[in-house]
Amino acid sequence: MTTTSGVTPPRESAADRFFRTAELDTRMLAMVIAVIVIWVVFDLMTGGIFLTARNLFNLAVQTSVVGIMATGMVLVIVARHIDLSVGSVLGFTGMVIAFLQVEVFAINTAWGWPLAILAGVAVGAIVGAWQGAWVAYGGVPAFVVTLGGLLMFRGATWLVTQGRTVAPLDPNYQLLGGGIDGSIGATWSWILGLLAIALMVWWSLAARRKRARYGFTVKPIWIEVALLIVLAAAIVGFVSVMNSYNKPRTEIPRGIPVPVLILIATVLVMTFVTRATKFGRYVFAMGGNPEAAELSGINVKRTTVMIFVVMGILAAVAAVVQTARLNAGTNSLGNLAELSVIAAAVIGGTSLAGGVGTIVGAILGAVIMQSLDNGMVLMSVSSAMRQVIIGLVLIGAVGLDVYYNRRRR
């Protein structure tokens, strides 16, 4: 074959070839390395405070709220939209949940707070549908719709109680925020960790078998095993760190905090949605080429509304964690959260040009953002200076990404 219109593959370095056969995402790997570097540097600069069980536990809980919403922001940005309203929607739904459970339903009942959560999630979904309909059917750019939403729902947050703070909340509800009792203890943490490892091994074996049955190439077994060992080690490490932080003045280990479990569940669900459902595939197709998506017969408008509904629901889930953690519904709930959420998604590799992004990447982005903030607090950097630095990091991260992409072409 001579003139098959230049299908000669570009020359590959040994490293590229390794990553290709391992099906490893170099970008994801770079982010993991970035997290490790940030952690080690902060640990050295804080004299060993950063990498203590206590701080890592707090870091995990702090990451949850932003992480939960960032998984939805990935979908929004991949589809070439943006959602500036998530902080305000968090505030509004959080206030609704707090108000309902304390002032409308009977507090300290078994049904009051779950019902309040359901109502809050429904409100989040409706808010999302409303904004999505403006974008999809009204043709108003998402930037404008959600900028309006940012103002509207911040105002609506105030209107729920005329600005009054709602506190305290139901003690059982508070567990969702990961307070003193808001963790699942050592035994359950180990059970969950081992279950996760077992599932992971089973999953990758099943995937290999399935590919082999179709006669496709599979990764070399040693790479698969090595990856599984690394991931299993990460899970064991995580569980043992969470278990080595004790409740105050006791020897009782806390274990995995509930908000982190909610985050993990969200990540699993959203990864499933992006990888294994038609909806997820359509979101990526729309981001890659909106015209092609339309010509393929995809209902682009309905899919757009669905994206914002998912984002609204996730903002409500984040609101549960945030209010439970604060043990209050306040006016300032979720203030400026939209910026952290968008930054987490973008640092995590979601391209603002659309079509590219991963859920796990966004979580790593959230961890990076939160680690920087947490580390600088430990170093007693002023809040003003922290903002300056995090802003710079955001620009730098995206700048690096642009540079990297340009070089790759």
Add this chain to the structure above:
Amino acid sequence: MSDKPLVEMRNIYKRFGGVHACEDVSIDLMAGEVVGLLGHNGAGKSTLMKMLSGAYPADGGEIYVDGERAHIATPRDAQDLGIETIYQTLALADNLDAPANMFLGREIMTPFGTLNDDAMERDARQVIARLNPNFTNITDPVRTMSGGQRQSVAIARAILFNARILIMDEPTAALGPHETAMVADLIKQLKAEGIGIFLISHDLHDVFDLSDRVCVMKNGGVVATRRTSEVTQDDVLGMIIMGKLPEENRGETAPT
């Protein structure tokens, strides 16, 4: 072969603002026939075909498929009638791989309601192997593929679902000579299977080589439709450039 046309478009109108993209256009296509559409850029060929593929609704006129009135408002309507299109722009989502693009909107699902990527990859490989046996990296994002490979993906998508009517808008524009020949063979093969094909092309040689009839458009209207065997390339050029029928042309230049 029945003598009822597979597709008939009657008195089609389309306006974009004040521009008449198609004015009173009528065209038909028989099973197993290739009709070449010729004309300058902006003559209305692609617009006409986009109304058949459901990309634009027509402002006026009627479309018949198998002699029955068809209402094509969306791409899905056209797909349901067995009309598949290879767009000039290819209409591929660059960030997805070839199987995802080929099955976009018509995914194979597992019994659990999830995407069956392996089954889609298997079917995609079969179709692509028929077009281009050297093209095996189909699970890379389309963005990283060569022009010829991208074109192969677009063509493979069109023939994957057993189309009865195929619209090919400049199918060989991005191809080298080898692949162009392959597409020509494919067209002949599909034609033999009884598929009707509308072929839009700028390449007169291609059109003369492959089509049974040629339809020349100019300024949104049809100049004429002729059997390819009954006209010369010069006749057709005269129709494209001056909008003159071969008869008039001959009449004028006929020696006294």
